[in-house]
Amino acid sequence: MKVEITVNGGQLATDVEDRMLLVHYVRDVAGLTATNVGCDTSSCGACTVLLDGESVKSCTLLAVQADGHDVTTVEGLASADGQLHPVQQAFREQHGLQCGFCTPGMVMAIVSLLRENPHPTEEQVRSGLEGNLCRCTGYHNIVRAALAAAGPAHPRGQDEDRPGGGVAP
Amino acid sequence: MIPAPFSYYRALSVDEALDLAAEHGEEAKFLAGGHSLLPLMKLRLALPEVVIDIGRLADLSHIRDAGDHITLGALTRHHDLEHSGLLARELPLLACAAGQVGDPQIRHRGTIGGSLAHADPASDLPAVVLALDATLVARGPSGTREIAAADFFGGLFETALEPDELLTEIRVPKPAAPRWSFQKFTKRAIDWAIVGVAVQGDAVALVNMGETPLRAAAVERALADGAAPRAAAALAAEGTRASADINATRDYREHLARVLVARGLQEAHARA
Amino acid sequence: MDGDRASVLGSRVLRMEDHRLLTAGGTYVADLRVPELAGAAQVTFVRSPIAHALITGIDASVALGEPGVVAVLTGRDLGDLNGQAGQPMPEPLLATGRVRFVGEPVAMVITDGRYQGEDAAELVSVDYEPLAAVVGFGAALADETLLFPDTGSNVVATGGDEQGAGDAMFDGCDVVLGATFPNQRVAPVPLEVRGAAAAWADGRLTVWASTQNAQIARATISGRLAMDQAAVRVITPDVGGGFGAKIGTDRDAIAVAWAATRVGRPVCWSETRGENLVAMTHGRSQRQTVRIGGTRDGRILAYRLDFVQDLGAYPRGAYLASLTRLMTSGAYEIPRVRCGYQVVVTNTTPVDAYRGAGRPEATAAIERAVDMFAAEIGMDPAEVRRLNVVPPGSFPYTSPTGAVYDTGDYAAALDKVLAAAGYRDLRAEQARRRERGDTMQLGIGLSVYVEVTAGDHASGETGKVEVHEDGTVTVSTGSSPHGQGHATSWAMLVQEELGIPMADVTVVHGDTDVIPRGTGTYGSRSLQLGGAAVQKAAAAVREQARGLAAELAGATEAEMELDPRLGIWRVRGESGTELEWGKVAGQAGIEGLVADVLFVAKSPTFPFGAHVAVVEVDTETGKASLVRHVTVDDAGTLLNPLLAEGQRHGGIAQGAAQALVEEVLYDPDGNPLTATLADYATITATELPSFELVASQTPTAVNPLGAKGIGEAGTIGSTPAVQSAVIDAVAHLGVRHIDMPTTPQRVWAAISAAAISAARGGQ
Known part of the structure; x- marks a missing residue:
């Protein structure tokens, strides 16, 4: 079937097999390989991209379902002059990545999370990342990065700025 | 992993979807958000020859106040249920449960109709609509029919829907009492419920305690007879047929059902 | 170093x-x-769906007729290359005759596209004659069914002290306790699964592999394919996590490399997660029996560990048991220590290194034993540890199993972590909750650990530093980063030695044509060996440059100084004599300004630390939640604390995962029950708190950087602390032990059993 999907602002019309997964469209048709495949069961979130601005797992979408829609991958996040998106910047500053494999999906999940909830608590960040696995960072610095990208929260007595986190008994 | 080959059809109206379903019969599957069907197709546990994409039927995505009840289009996404102001006021149980389905990415795609039609006893929303005494509206070649939630779930992944019928709408009566609770017990947040409990007023429904979502009938009877919540909750496992798997034995599920029903009733009462 | 400046x-x-x-x-x-x-x-593997069976036939004719199918290759096509002649338990590249685990590769389907490969692989028909499966320690030791009938036993090796012997070692103890528990099998789950690509041209094979060590991969591939090592080039692109499971070059990747020589075009392979969870090696998988004895006032006098190591279907990880044995007595000075083990094969996925590789198992065993001892004598577990750790004045300390701990202060680590955690307050809060009978109980778990890093120090590591005529630097390292941050760390070392800014330093690795000698990244060895090599190479380059700069300036070497801030040479005290690095490099001529160093350390190093885990346990459901985790992880002198903390974070999470949720399961027939990430409960952000790290740096003299390894320490320390915390939370209910992972059902069952036992006791 012929599909026309806008990926990172560029329109691309092409024939694809009906069963082609969106992640393979992004990687093999659009040639954008930052988005990775980490599992078969929509468990790991490595393939997370934005579809019309919302995070989705591109391994659990057919390319034909995205026909006529906008897809954003991590390659499309920085501005044209190379300025990093605040989430990308925060990942670097907080050492939120090690091997880098989960990173594109993790960044896109957080971009979507912060659009819906610009000043989340640490707990909200953690539960917002329940669908994204990382095996290197223990999530610690990823959570820091998400909170840093969000900027200082409205003072509501939340615990996000306490470095230790957790519950003090 | 990728699905086995199939033919893809995109329906642009309910009528077209029904025509396609009639044409292809049992070989066809409706594709809504795809978050139940596609994982099974990738694992090649589901091998439909025809996939009918109903994802673009915008008129099936809505949340409306209809006076004494709320109507929900079958394609309303979990995300939309979770963030609906109307539901927060009128059906907070549903909004809360929808917010615990899967993860944010899944909630951006998954739909209430898809979840109900898939009829996985471990999924949350079937038990919720059961507790809410919802009515499910299906359209088929011979018109529209209404199915009570209690009659909808027939068995493991089985519903009262015919292959040529499409679930189009869910009608939920506005609860009389504001007492509700949703208890979902998992090993990890992302997991399916090992056991879940939905409470609305004196209605109590169970997730993953049998091949279908179940009403905790013994608990409800005891409550109606004036039993204290804790005493009623002790009956939560009666009439259930929980399975055993790597996360829980049947005994443990039954224990959890009692604990979670007690907590659910307690939380619901605290909202009164 | 010339001149003063901030390092x-x-x-x-x-x-x-x-x-x-x-x-x-x-x-x-x-x-x-x-x-x-x-x-x-594209290569797609056909894998065994049966744990133990004879292969009676393979029919690829239907698959060969499918669109896009280039070839279907089996063990028969590999001929003599397939086997491991001379090995008692040979592991073929593609199974012939017999399969020994679900997931074992049987055939390769080569197709134009990946989708076609998955379709065609389903159509390769393999006939199996099922055999009884050997699953679990008991079945392996029973030797009723054998994986390798010619060997006469499933026991691969027996080592250490004789099993059961030495009861006299507990003479004089007031208290002697014993227990048997599993250190369960877990899956490494690097986010990037296994993959390889290969191209065959002009008699040379180029293999791109997701590996932790390109040079060893080259040796393995050329060895298995009977090729001259020079005819094989291995390139390591970015690697999406390894955690020990990408140290070895798996048979699948070797078979892919071979396929490139057969099909007349390059080939690519990238497995699915489902394949990864059954065919990439697993970790741990020991059954441990501990016995501990001591005095009522808290002195541990004797400890023995007997364990069975399950290696799965092929004995790749046969060395793991010796690492466990080496670390038997942990951080403690115990007069009498013994350890014996048996290593067995079973019809399950092979077991090999996983973050810690043998040491977490040893630590978990002794920490559990020490906790049981403390509980038995009614002493605070912190106090028992303080009394028994190797005292600070004893280093280097030779342990009863022959490990020589280089430097450490274990009691100080314990005191620091207790203070940071607010241990006294935690115990007070725990007492209040117990008194109130709260549903949510608090558990506090401790561990004190020491581990061995760069165990294979004698292999050393290479580092080559070259300054170019444009003043930039290329560092070639034999180490093999996959997330650790070598490019940054090595550039820091160069900037330190040469004054050339990090931005002008390029680090290359993982191409055997460019870097023929190297060992790789595993066993927490990189900085202390590979980093030290880079530092030494940079220092050698500096001294070469001094001579070249002197030539250019017409001065003596002694008169030349390097301004480390500007990265400029000059004659000391003479303005106008400045020479930039590029100019100096140009003076080196055709030989270049370069030094290539193999750094070999004299011994391993022994990082140590102490962890405090705090959990809340819902006593009605049994669910345990980790709410705080506080650690001291002392890895000697830190080059970059940011990166060291990252290693600790990841390590802590993986260790906590083993304690709380992760476990590979099989049914009695050897069918995997955790073959997707929906079933294998990989820990997520919602199950973990932010971690509280306490700084501590006790340098080692083993290498010039003073550095010990940090990659595995967090895992080794956290697993026993978290397990202990869960047990501690319900100890007042009569629970003394809960196996890992401490899942809700296990905790609930332990509470229920203790309640029944208390009720019976009260009758």
């Missing part, structure tokens, strides 16, 4: 790797779009 060493320098990874993504094997792989065919 970059020890600074929290942000990573140079990140910009690319954050904007374009890494280039992992599946992302390779290099010309040598143009038109590559």
